[in-house]
Amino acid sequence: MNTFKEPISNNVWDLKYRYRFQGHIIDQTIEDTWRRVAVAVAGAEKTQDEQAYWQKAFYRLLEDFQFLPGGRILAGAGTEHAVTLFNCFVMDIAEDSLKGIFDALREGALTLQQGGGVGYDFSVLRPKGALVKKTGTTSSGPVSFMRIWDTTCKILLATGARRGAMMAVLRCDHPDIEEFISAKEDPLELRHFNVSVMVTDAFMEAVRDDADWPLVFPTKESSKNPQDIVYRQWGSAFKPVPCRIYRHVKARELWHKIIRSAYQYAEPGVLFGDTINRMNTLWYRERINATNPCGEIPLPPYGACNLGSINLTQFVEAPFSPSAKLNWIAIEETIRVATRFQDNVIDISHYPLPVQREQATGTRRIGIGVTGLADAFVMLGVRYGSPASIELAAKIMKKVAEATWQASIELASEKGTFPFFQEDYLRGNFVLGLDEQIRRSLAQHGIRNSHHNTIAPTGTISLLANNVSNGIEPVFKADYDRHVRVQDEKTIVFHVKDYAFQLWQQKNKNGLPPEWVDTDSLTPEAHLQIQGAMQPFIDNAISKTINIPRDFPFEKMVDVYSKAYALGLKGCTVFRPNPVTGSVLEASKSDSVDHCCPFE
Incomplete structure (x- = not known):
């Protein structure tokens, strides 16, 4: 057989x-x-x-x-x-300096060359316009340096290196957060990155209360006005460090910008940082600020999945x-x-x-x-x-x-x-x-391994296994067209059948199996409830994309993200069909495109 x-x-x-x-x-x-x-x-x-x-x-x-x-x-x-x-690593930008940045770039390039994806916390880089005292110049900000990583990844792929994705994370209180949120609205920008905002409990409380939210960055200088300084846990520090307030925004307006971008462009995702660190089994020695590219493994610097x-x-x-x-x-x-x-x-x-x-x-x-x-x-x-x-x-x-x-x-x-x-x-x-x-x-x-369980996207290996439904995602459709990337960035299209549907057809020529359901008829609540039911037993995290139709109301997206936080999830990603990200899954015949696997 x-x-x-x-x-x-x-x-x-x-x-x-x-x-x-x-x-x-x-x-x-x-x-x-x-x-x-x-x-x-x-x-x-x-x-x-x-x-x-x-x-x-x-x-x-x-x-x-x-x-x-x-x-x-x-x-x-x-x-x-x-x-x-190892599929992926989280890397480290050791210091906010040109040397620190390009040392990190070199390490990332070596890792991508061997086939490992990389994730970074770019929050350690000072905001755009901040003074660089040593040179008397101003910083161009984290998003500008992300473009260097993106170009590096593109060049490595052109040399035949194995494909490795990248994740960029920025804190919700970094002064450049709004630029970061909108960075991928341009279909030509940062195409080798997934991007996620690291959200704190304090931010979610500010959203709930419709409060002002300070955008800040660590400082070593004392301030004559104590009101200009707040204390935040930043980078790998276990204790809060002094941060200078650059400006205030309305927390709810910033939250809506995150969700609006996800609604229109499928990114950024959201990571719930305090939940991640609160439930980390290595809480006594690690501070986690980033994940691997698909979000299922929160990791410290140089950690691997x-x-x-x-x-x-x-x-x-x-x-x-x-x-x-x-x-x-x-x-x-x-x-x-x-x-x-x-x-x-x-x-x-x-x-x-x-x-x-x-x-x-x-x-x-x-x-x-x-x-x-x-x-x-x-x-x-x-x-x-x-x-x-x-x-x-x-x-x-x-x-x-x-x-x-x-x-x-x-x-x-x-x-x-x-x-x-x-x-x-x-x-x-x-x-x-x-x-x-x-x-x-x-x-x-004692125990052999510090962490044990996760839910990965499993997109490609599930295809290998005769197209079983991937991870804990619902079935897309019984049969559909799948775009597969091959060499030289070209794609070929396969008409495929879902594994369970294939098995059903061996004995039943017509119709669908009883209790069949696919993404067309599922609500975001169903996605969240399945993810929420499994998260308590998982010491890592879950890669899960909540697929919603084109006509899904934006107002309900706010509820999706808030419910994800309330359920104790470590992250949330939503995909609504859009012209920027394209699609690797496409309904057959004249049906419209309504699904994408952005993290494959």
Whole structure:
């Protein structure tokens, strides 16, 4: 039986993951790819017997797309290419100086060259017009320097470097925030960046109260007028630092500018910074100010995301029948093996910079999540967004999280805890919310990985797995046209069918499965409720795009973002069709374009 049921899946494998070396095709089949990856990842084990055992276990893990490692792992593990197996990194602009900026640019270029995406907090750069005392000139501001990064990324792509996205983050109280919000209204500007505003609890309170909001930047100078100074946690500092007030804006007006831009141009996204830091398991040693390009992994400077997702469609027994159910035992066992797999990746990967290796091996962060959720719902006869789906989504994520944490505790007993582990870890807000039995085991044995779970976009690897619904997104349509980027920035169009719909058609010639639902009929509330149900069990974050139709009222967008904050989400991204971003998904025949995956 052909492993690939969709031509696009074979194309994705051939273009992105099939190993070629010096003009020769090494991976003849997808099974060769699985074998190559399994052997490489098992190479982190100590003895030959252990390596042989885990080679077989890891192959079974990958077989039939049960577990989908991050794309960099599939493409790079076991090859002669000097590439990183980590999808993305958060980088550091160490200081607000020309040297600091161009040192950061050099590090970013080296990381992009090896295939890693990069995220930055540009808030450390002084606002446009600020005096640079050393030279007597004025600053051009963070957005101007973002353009240098954007050009660098474009040039690297022209040299054949693997595609790596970038994330730019700016604080909601930076004086250049309004320029940052509108930066991507121009369809030619910053096309290699995703952009997000880091929002604080204090800002959300100011929005609620319709209060004035100070735009500020750190200062080392004393002020004759104390009213010109406020204290803010800025950059990597744990304690608030003095900041000079540049001007005031109305918080609600600024909030509406953020939402208006997202409504019209699909960016910026919003990150809820205080929620991110409050729930960080490494709260005692990190201050997080940025994320990877798709937002699912908030990271400190030089932190990396090491991703993998179980494909829920492969664990549905008796699909489309009254006895349809999930095989919970198989899910748990898969997660336990996957945890070891992802932990091993840390030890076999290349790292563009020594400091990235130090951060990755010090924390041993992993991010295991799920994909195919919406298709699994369809196969189980559960309608996406219904109370039953919300309850099931929470149950699935709880099971995945608990299995990952337990496996990580067992790995700590065998291989040792992550080096940055301290007893303070046990007092973190997220850890205190874990099941009591897990907390007892954690206190007794420690834990191998500082972070464990996430929901990644999984756009390309879900296509590889015969077009299962990606991440926790709803199904787009039963069949549609998909634009795939190939070499030289060209695209080709595939007509594709959703995985669950394909499976349904094998026995049913007409119609759609019971409880079928796609993006056309879903409200933003349904998206939020699914995301909100899963977030409490995820110590990283969730990449999720709330798709809304063209005619969705702007006034309701305000409610979407506010509800995301109230639900305790770590970020929110909304996409409404627009002429600037284009589309990679397109309804067939004469239907209009109404969906985009901006973070693929």
